[in-house]
């Protein structure tokens with residue numbers, strides 16, 4: 001995989017997801033990369049309008065970043081294991097749960113770093129640990145539950 005191609009560009013270039021869809025010009029357009037060691041990593045530069053009203057990054061934006069970065073690692077894991085999207089689906093899995101802890105304020109003026117890894121995986125569901133950090137400290141952390149998406 002070419003290093004300049006994000007996991008989003010590889011697996012769902014036409015997706016219009018607000019957080020990570022390459023095709024949503026008004027979205028956050030998160031770009032995640034496989035680090036070759038089973039993790040996905042990303043850097044995200046906040047915009048001033050992502051303010052939470054206290055001069056820090058809004059909690060909903062943080063949750064979206066954690067959700068969407070975990071999507072990247074889940075989609076990559078699914079591809080590696082031979083669990084592609086089912087016929088008619090753009091994605092192989094969908095978020096079924098997201099348990100977020102806001103540990104410290106996250107900055108608005110600096111890029112933040114995301115890291116995610118799959119804790120457990122069956123074809124039915126996966127569990128992911130995902131962290132948002134800045135300046136060497138975890139700012140937010142989440143456990144995400146992903147379930148197989150079956151179009152109906």
Ligand SMILES: CC(C)(COP(=O)(O)OP(=O)(O)OC[C@H]1O[C@@H](n2cnc3c(N)ncnc32)[C@H](O)[C@@H]1OP(=O)(O)O)[C@@H](O)C(=O)NCCC(=O)NCCSC(=O)Cc1ccccc1
Nearest residue numbers: 051052053056057058059060062102103104105106137139
């Ligand atoms: C305040 C608390 C929740 C609890 O902390 P405590 O029980 O008091 O524990 P403790 O004192 O141990 O501090 C823990 C760590 O936190 C740091 N710190 C604390 N205060 C400050 C400060 N003022 N400035 C800078 N840092 C501060 C503190 O230095 C320490 O870090 P350290 O170990 O030294 O490196 C803290 O965990 C936190 O800020 N989390 C992030 C919350 C967050 O970003 N939420 C989402 C956005 S809100 C939203 O979007 C929703 C909304 C919008 C509009 C309207 C309404 C809602």
